[in-house]
Amino acid sequence: MMCRMDVPETVRRMDLNLLLPLNALLEHRHVTRAAEAAGTGQPAMSASLARLRRLFGDPLLVRNGRVHELTPLAQALVEPVHAALASIGQLLATTPHFDPGTDERTFTVVASDYVTLILLRPLLERLYNDAPRVAVNVIPVDPAAQVELERAQVDLVIMPDALASPALSRFPHLELFTDRYVAAVWNQHREVGETLDRDQLTKLRYVRYNATSGGPAFIDVQLAELGIQPNVALSTLSFTLVPWLLPGTSLLAFVHERLVTSTPVRRELRVLEPPVPLRPVVETMYWHPVFHNDPAHHWLRECVLTLAANL
Numbered sequence: 001m002m003c004r005m006d007v008p009e010t011v012r013r014m015d016l017n018l019l020l021p022l023n024a025l026l027e028h029r030h031v032t033r034a035a036e037a038a039g040t041g042q043p044a045m046s047a048s049l050a051r052l053r054r055l056f057g058d059p060l061l062v063r064n065g066r067v068h069e070l071t072p073l074a075q076a077l078v079e080p081v082h083a084a085l086a087s088i089g090q091l092l093a094t095t096p097h098f099d100p101g102t103d104e105r106t107f108t109v110v111a112s113d114y115v116t117l118i119l120l121r122p123l124l125e126r127l128y129n130d131a132p133r134v135a136v137n138v139i140p141v142d143p144a145a146q147v148e149l150e151r152a153q154v155d156l157v158i159m160p161d162a163l164a165s166p167a168l169s170r171f172p173h174l175e176l177f178t179d180r181y182v183a184a185v186w187n188q189h190r191e192v193g194e195t196l197d198r199d200q201l202t203k204l205r206y207v208r209y210n211a212t213s214g215g216p217a218f219i220d221v222q223l224a225e226l227g228i229q230p231n232v233a234l235s236t237l238s239f240t241l242v243p244w245l246l247p248g249t250s251l252l253a254f255v256h257e258r259l260v261t262s263t264p265v266r267r268e269l270r271v272l273e274p275p276v277p278l279r280p281v282v283e284t285m286y287w288h289p290v291f292h293n294d295p296a297h298h299w300l301r302e303c304v305l306t307l308a309a310n311l
Helices: 009-013 016-028 031-038 042-056 072-093 113-130 145-150 218-225 257-262 295-309
Strands: 061-064 067-070 105-110 134-139 156-160 173-179 181-186 205-209 231-236 251-256 269-272 281-286
Touching (some): 016 042, 105 145, 105 295, 113 134, 113 257, 173 295, 181 257, 257 269
Parallel strands (some): 105 156, 205 231
Antiparallel strands (some): 061 067, 156 281, 173 281, 181 269
8 A cells, every 4th residue: 555645834835846946046145156056047047046035935045245155054954955955866767677788877986995896896897897887987085075965965975984984974885995004115225124113103204195185194093192294205196006105115105905915016116013002094985875775876886886896
């Protein structure tokens, strides 16, 4: 027996065609720019704004000098509107089943270059064999990642759980795999033997990874907690580039063990145990609840979990 859902009177009164103009107005805070973004004319957007003002009993946009600002009510509408549009998009994309061999789908995954190399590259091999019409769009971890996930604009975010914000941790998530940090130098480094001591961590020339998220890398967070201030000689935005920077130099770096093991320059490196206790990296997969029961998304998550278990 089909359950009956009572539609609230406020929903009955609203023209759902106003959702897109409302979203454009909230994002651009300008009638002309909102019209351009929505692909409509300025008179039509002005008419939509007038209807929305009557619907909510609020001006929504108010002029402040030469710019427009959102009213408190309009500010409160931003995230619910994003969520509503994401839900509608997911509703239209959902099918009762997913056949990876024939169905077409593009997934957007937020991940570092390290995760892309270690985990997602094997995923591409599986897609080539089992899902030829499925594509993956990988974008870097940055400050916008959490907002994009909250708006269901990305399918997965893969990042260390230690760096996840409390808000991100409230989303459905699963641990994928664990890695640990090891120290690495050129195998002909004149100042480093078979072991490292703590004092060398502040004296040797250090390679720092500058996280695209805007905050410090997890390794640098730990070094700071230990009261260690490295002698930074080089900074890079790429995890995977770090091992390649060491041969022929006096540089020291902390790298993920899986990464340094798989790199072609491994034979030119001396890999050492850290002289201080370091917590491992726990790479974790996060997704929006709106995708939880989508067959295609479930298939993707299972693929990623299986590959992570086989690392």
